[in-house]
Amino acid sequence: MLERQVRHVARKDVDVPDEDVVAIAKADSSVSRGRFARIVLFLRQVISELKKVVTPTRKELVNFTLVVLAFVVIMMALVFGLDTLFGFVVQYVFGNGVNPT
Numbered sequence: 001m002l003e004r005q006v007r008h009v010a011r012k013d014v015d016v017p018d019e020d021v022v023a024i025a026k027a028d029s030s031v032s033r034g035r036f037a038r039i040v041l042f043l044r045q046v047i048s049e050l051k052k053v054v055t056p057t058r059k060e061l062v063n064f065t066l067v068v069l070a071f072v073v074i075m076m077a078l079v080f081g082l083d084t085l086f087g088f089v090v091q092y093v094f095g096n097g098v099n100p101t
Contacts, residue, residue: 020048 024041033041056064 024044
């Protein structure tokens with residue numbers, strides 16, 4: 001039952017392109033256009049997609065920023081730990097580089 005609800009919700013979240021974008025794309029595929037017309041079409045599609053963008057609220061932006069910073073700090077600690085560990089292993093296996101003779 002839950003799986004069915006998840007699928008139903010997932011179907012609703014699918015981004016459906018605007019009718020004008022679909023119509024322009026179909027018209028473009030059937031008619032060969034010049035370079036300038038293709039650039040204009042591209043810019044119209046870019047503007048159409050940018051109108052769909054939802055800017056995050058201040059609270060969401062702060063939350064996303066904190067999540068990213070926490071992830072970066074965790075990854076830095078992981079890389080530092082592995083680097084230190086491998087450094088000790090290399091020192092143990094190969095010595096400190098001084099010839100014992």
